[in-house]
Amino acid sequence: MAAMTLVDATTPKLGRKRDLTRDPEILDATLEVLAETGYDGMTIDMVAARAKAGKATVYRRWASKGELVIDAVACMKSADIDFNKLPDTGTLRGDLVAMIKPHSIEDGAKKLKVMAGLVSLMTRQPELADAARAAIVGPRVKVNSIFLRRAIERGEIPADVDVELLSHVGGAMATHRTLMLGLPVDREFVLSIIDGVILPACGLRGAATAPPTKATTTERPSGPGYTRRG
Amino acid sequence: MAAMTLVDATTPKLGRKRDLTRDPEILDATLEVLAETGYDGMTIDMVAARAKAGKATVYRRWASKGELVIDAVACMKSADIDFNKLPDTGTLRGDLVAMIKPHSIEDGAKKLKVMAGLVSLMTRQPELADAARAAIVGPRVKVNSIFLRRAIERGEIPADVDVELLSHVGGAMATHRTLMLGLPVDREFVLSIIDGVILPACGLRGAATAPPTKATTTERPSGPGYTRRG
DNA sequence: CATTTCCGAAACTGATCAGTACCGCATATA
DNA sequence: TATATGCGGTACTGATCAGTTTCGGAAATG
Structure with missing residues (x-):
């Protein structure tokens, strides 16, 4: 490199x-x-x-x-991420949560800080922009899309979810929180994105949440930490 | 000012x-x-x-x-947005879509470009960071949270959706797309966020999507452009 | 129409910083 | 051990830019 x-x-x-x-x-x-x-x-x-x-x-x-x-x-x-050692827990939530490790959080935070210092320049320096995207955005998006596609193949989530779009949600929320809000991206926040946005958007519900008011919550394969809506 | x-x-x-x-x-x-x-x-x-x-x-x-x-x-x-003239269409999707106007898109794009030029400094200049957040992040988040809360009161979406978190999704995705990916935020993209992330995360489905593979799609009040899952 | 003050323009000052040149020492080869 | 070279350090150069000063002209007041 x-x-x-x-x-x-x-x-x-x-x-x-x-x-x-x-x-x-x-x-x-x-x-x-x-x-x-x-x-x-x-x-x-x-x-x-x-x-x-x-x-x-x-x-x-x-x-x-x-x-x-x-x-x-x-x-x-x-x-960055070792694509030969990705978790495969059998559930989308399990895979996503398995990626939250102290090292990973720390690493992501540092990368976002570096990114913050480059954003302004990136609009005028395509070479730098490419390098930054390849180093920071790319890998994380790729991991998420792998997890989502797996979950589709497994029949855990509907096949018509917008994988491309949802793969970006985590990174987008982290970026926004760091650069715009100036708040730290900690484990709790990442969990709230998983359980409050990504899983619900896939028709799943996070682990420790009360069942929806009216919906008939059909218990699913009953692996740890998710239920299917619908 | x-x-x-x-x-x-x-x-x-x-x-x-x-x-x-x-x-x-x-x-x-x-x-x-x-x-x-x-x-x-x-x-x-x-x-x-x-x-x-x-x-x-x-x-x-x-x-x-x-x-x-x-x-x-x-x-x-x-x-920015005139909070006395917010749309009230009767559906969450209707409200969200009503906010997509050419002027609004254009205005948002310009603000994000300004933001891009400030991001680096914001981490070291709290005053500037506050001003930027108040001008750019705040209003949009507020609008979204109003729409979401309305939808909850109306019974359109479950009361346990994470309003605070979901209010940030649109802005986060737009920020990410502009600053990190260097791609334009156009009407189509905003629609895809609404129909591919926000509504599904609320248990609703966007307008022009095929029904989920297995779920029993119960037809709801049948306003234009949404169906309820569950 | 005299007076006062603001305007745009341009020259100036001082600080900062990318990039270069050079020094004396350290170190690896033959 | 003689020689060639990279090393850290420091001093230099030239450009850029925030902020100041000065100036002639233009406008508003009385």
């Missing part, structure tokens, strides 16, 4: 070799500063200081501030 | 009076530039040029760039 915009780097025959361990450290520092101050507030000196590196070292590896940031953002992608 | 941060302005006994028509023109120019370039990209010279005013004229009215922007954002609030 980093290599793509790295400044040439022809290996010398003699003398000291480029210290490759500096790259990830500088990229991490970039993400930290980005999350704290945003793109415009971030200076190369801040990044260098954070990484305990010299400014020149940064410019020896990346041609410009813009390319450094694009690389750093692209870097976040790999540190 | 503008007056609160305006620089003193003691009326003289003699000579030319302050041209009050310049204020709204400068504020409008500010919003335009803000939407196009974001807070950091915006310069006072740009605003002055756009308003065909001198830079000094701007500083004669606002003490700093920050205060100008806060005023401009606060200004957007008043140009």
Whole structure:
């Protein structure tokens, strides 16, 4: 990921070799500063200081501030969800809830903070926008759509639910809460999205909710934590 | 709205009076530039040029760039929804759809563009964040919660739907689509949120959708465009 | 019509920051 | 151990921009 915009780097025959361990450290520092101050507030000196590196070292590896940031953002992608280890609990709710881990929440929060610092620039820098979407939006949407499609195949939810749209609901609510409302996205909030929006929108009801006033609540396969409406 | 941060302005006994028509023109120019370039990209010279005013004229009215922007954002609030003329069609879907007017879509799109230019700063400037939320998030959420509560009172939707949460869904999806995906929020998209997320989450189904595979679709008061599940 | 004050324009000041150049030291090769 | 090179640090350059000052002209008052 980093290599793509790295400044040439022809290996010398003699003398000291480029210290490759500096790259990830500088990229991490970039993400930290980005999350704290945003793109415009971030200076190369801040990044260098954070990484305990010299400014020149940064410019020896990346041609410009813009390319450094694009690389750093692209870097976040790999540190994301492992698609080979997705939960498969047998229920949509189970799968969604299984994704709520402290690490995942924390990681998402940091990514959204980075995103906040880039939003303004993204409208004018398609390359950056693509990198940010691929790193932050893409993976989460993909996971949700996998879970939803599974639930359809399983017959748990109707086949006509708008998977594409519903896959975005979680991320949209988290984004909105962080960027617009300035409130934290914690476990409780994610649960409320699952039980208050996504599952109901699929015709299911969340775990700990009272049955609807009039509806005849037909008990379903009775797996832990959901009932089907209709 | 503008007056609160305006620089003193003691009326003289003699000579030319302050041209009050310049204020709204400068504020409008500010919003335009803000939407196009974001807070950091915006310069006072740009605003002055756009308003065909001198830079000094701007500083004669606002003490700093920050205060100008806060005023401009606060200004957007008043140009919003008229709460005395909210639609009341008798159905939740009818009310929600009645809010989709070309002007409303356009207005929302512009506000989101302005918001995009402020997001990064909002995390570090609570005053600005408050102004932005009051102008952009607040009114829309309020409208949705009014519609939802009405629908509950009417018995159209269950009383246990999470009104607070669902009121944010529309705005969250629009924000996400604009800021993160860089796609336009058009009538079709708003309709898909209504029919694909909000109504289903309330146990209703949108107008032009096939009935669910297994559920017994009980026909309800049979107003145009909805059926109740359960 | 004289006076006062605002206007737009443009020049100026000081701070900040991207990007460059250079230094002396550390380190890996031969 | 001699040599070539990357390292962190610092000083520099040039551009940009917030905010100030100044100026000639235009308007409103009396």
